[in-house]
Amino acid sequence: MLKIALPNKGRLADDVRELFNDAGLEVRSRGERALTASLGGEFEAIFVRAQDIPEFVADGAADAGITGWDLVSESGRHLTQLMDLEFGRCRLSVAVRDESGIQSVADLQGSPRVATCFPRATQRFFEQHGKRVEVVPVSGAAEIAPHLGIADIVVDLVSTGSTLKVNGLREVATVLESSARLIAVDGASPRANAEDKQHKLDELVMALSSVLRARGKRYVMANVPKAQLEKVKGVLPGLNGPTVVDVLGGNVVAVHAVVDAKGIYRTVASLKALGCEGILVTRIERLMP
Numbered sequence: 001m002l003k004i005a006l007p008n009k010g011r012l013a014d015d016v017r018e019l020f021n022d023a024g025l026e027v028r029s030r031g032e033r034a035l036t037a038s039l040g041g042e043f044e045a046i047f048v049r050a051q052d053i054p055e056f057v058a059d060g061a062a063d064a065g066i067t068g069w070d071l072v073s074e075s076g077r078h079l080t081q082l083m084d085l086e087f088g089r090c091r092l093s094v095a096v097r098d099e100s101g102i103q104s105v106a107d108l109q110g111s112p113r114v115a116t117c118f119p120r121a122t123q124r125f126f127e128q129h130g131k132r133v134e135v136v137p138v139s140g141a142a143e144i145a146p147h148l149g150i151a152d153i154v155v156d157l158v159s160t161g162s163t164l165k166v167n168g169l170r171e172v173a174t175v176l177e178s179s180a181r182l183i184a185v186d187g188a189s190p191r192a193n194a195e196d197k198q199h200k201l202d203e204l205v206m207a208l209s210s211v212l213r214a215r216g217k218r219y220v221m222a223n224v225p226k227a228q229l230e231k232v233k234g235v236l237p238g239l240n241g242p243t244v245v246d247v248l249g250g251n252v253v254a255v256h257a258v259v260d261a262k263g264i265y266r267t268v269a270s271l272k273a274l275g276c277e278g279i280l281v282t283r284i285e286r287l288m289p
Helices: 011-022 052-058 071-077 119-128 142-148 162-166 196-214 228-234 261-271
Strands: 003-005 036-039 042-047 064-068 077-083 090-097 113-114 133-139 153-158 170-176 179-184 216-223 245-246 252-260 279-282
Touching: 003 011, 003 052, 003 196, 011 179, 011 196, 042 052, 052 064, 052 071, 052 077, 052 179, 064 071, 064 153, 064 261, 071 077, 071 090, 071 119, 071 170, 071 179, 077 196, 090 142, 113 142, 119 133, 119 153, 119 170, 153 162, 153 170, 170 228, 170 252, 179 196, 196 216, 196 279, 216 228, 216 261, 228 252, 228 261, 252 261
Parallel strands: 003 042, 003 064, 113 133, 113 153
Antiparallel strands: 036 042, 064 179, 077 179, 090 153, 090 170, 216 252, 216 279, 245 252
């Protein structure tokens, strides 16, 4: 049974558990504080700190793991992403004080001090841009560093940017974009997964992807007058066009289609305007292409 390292707490942990449950890989543990759990009987979960997951996977203690890409990049280990889970989105950004004249990394002069919780990723970023900096590692609240004289610049995680604004800082560059990723050892590594393990990981990717693909879709069914069928096809394009089924003894057909959830209000209104009846909209648990 393959071991999957998962975050043990926080919003990321909650989102990961929900995703696995929706994929039919229910997290079955002996208690809230259990360090391991069965994932639908197919995999074994081990719960650790999100920042430790890259190390667990790289060292072979877990066959795969889920954590933020920012933490994977910072670890410097030979890991690869199997898929982007599309939640926990944020960015690692370079920020300066509002009153500074700095507009981009190119404007940096000398060897400024940079406060960050991500010293490795930060050092790589400035080296790639040909800039010498003195990295000042901090354990948190990097945005306060310029006000305390600890550093001139900060490199920190940003979601909305509101925390930076409150502290008189503004972004001038993005080090990397991050989100939750399913990771495994790089295929070129001696620790790369054997063929049978890789097959199971491919199945896991397929299961999780089907859930994420379904979240932005709705399944629509409606009884459509045959005379309006061509117009309805324009309203319900579906993945590969709507499915049309004859209804016995009538001048209507049953039309089924998968549509974007964000436009469902207008879709239903358009169907009613064309004389459609028996309109049914349902959520989709999983969607395979």
